[in-house]
Amino acid sequence: MRLLHSESEAATLAGCVLVPTMGALHQGHAALIRHAARIADARSCACAATIFVNPTQFNDPGDLARYPRTLDADLALCAAAGAAAVFAPDAGTVYPGWPEHRVAVPPLPPVATQPGLEDSHRPGHFAGVCQVVQRLFDLTHPAAAVFGEKDWQQLRVIRAMVAAGGAKMDVIPSPTVRDPDGLALSSRNRFLSPADRSRALALSTAIAAAAAVPDLPAARRALADALQTCGVAPEYAVIRDADTLGETTQATRTYRTLIAARIGSVRLIDNGPWSGGPQPASGA
Ligand code: AMP
Numbered sequence: 001m002r003l004l005h006s007e008s009e010a011a012t013l014a015g016c017v018l019v020p021t022m023g024a025l026h027q028g029h030a031a032l033i034r035h036a037a038r039i040a041d042a043r044s045c046a047c048a049a050t051i052f053v054n055p056t057q058f059n060d061p062g063d064l065a066r067y068p069r070t071l072d073a074d075l076a077l078c079a080a081a082g083a084a085a086v087f088a089p090d091a092g093t094v095y096p097g098w099p100e101h102r103v104a105v106p107p108l109p110p111v112a113t114q115p116g117l118e119d120s121h122r123p124g125h126f127a128g129v130c131q132v133v134q135r136l137f138d139l140t141h142p143a144a145a146v147f148g149e150k151d152w153q154q155l156r157v158i159r160a161m162v163a164a165g166g167a168k169m170d171v172i173p174s175p176t177v178r179d180p181d182g183l184a185l186s187s188r189n190r191f192l193s194p195a196d197r198s199r200a201l202a203l204s205t206a207i208a209a210a211a212a213v214p215d216l217p218a219a220r221r222a223l224a225d226a227l228q229t230c231g232v233a234p235e236y237a238v239i240r241d242a243d244t245l246g247e248t249t250q251a252t253r254t255y256r257t258l259i260a261a262r263i264g265s266v267r268l269i270d271n272g273p274w275s276g277g278p279q280p281a282s283g284a
Pocket of ligand 1: 174
């Protein structure tokens with residue numbers, strides 16, 4: 001596996017299947033890389049990961065300061081999962097002149113500004129995400145990029161950004177990987193105390209509770225009740241249109257349950273499908 005740092009080295013990745021990450025990698029990331037490696041094999045191109053803790057997407061300086069940096073273990077995980085290369089630039093390569101720099105923030109699509117979910121609770125977050133992802137794409141010119149469903153709004157934002165930019169690039173989703181008890185894997189889970197880790201199960205439990213109820217208003221009540229029963233007051237816990245992340249309407253065809261909550265000192269997000277509503281006509 002090649003380890004790349006410079007802009008000219010990154011250019012050798014053109015046409016690859018890319019998995020952008022911030023490091024502190026776990027089995028969720030490994031699944032993304034394996035997924036990307038299978039696609040790369042089928043397309044006879046390389047699978048590559050990027051590791052860069054992007055300072056511009058952290059709205060909380062404390063969160064950035066304590067974000068885990070585990071490069072040696074990350075490289076071993078990438079190699080084992082099938083990456084042919086890892087691009088691990090420093091801030092000056094991503095943002096020439098850092099901290100003063102002129103790397104543009106692409107126009108943000110409505111799904112990055114209107115739903116009132118991560119966009120409202122982490123002001124500036126999607127501007128930083130779009131800035132770094134577009135810059136990584138410009139440095140590596142991938143044919144496709146794989147993103148986790150774990151960050152559902154981010155996935156929709158990147159899809160919309162790529163579509164608006166007109167680039168011929170596939171944005172490929174990969175399912176959320178969970179611990180056996182349901183907790184979605186996250187680099188931040190390591191900061192949960194044992195008691196908080198138990199309480200964190202409220203997120204996946206509430207998503208499952210909503211999914212079990214076929215009527216939408218009742219499913220919303222089940223979602224809120226499950227969180228309350230677990231003693232968790234969420235930042236948001238909603239069932240939305242899975243594409244726009246806006247309120248559901250007559251036109252909604254797929255639904256997504258999305259939750260964000262602080263558990264102790266850790267902010268967690270999770271989401272899952274809700275399919276009790278009207279199903280698309282077969283063949284539609
Ligand atoms: P991160 O470095 O954690 O910000 O995320 C890098 C990529 O990994 C993003 O596309 C995330 O959605 C994805 N990811 C993070 N956690 C998981 C998980 N538990 N399952 C699947 N993908 C994940």
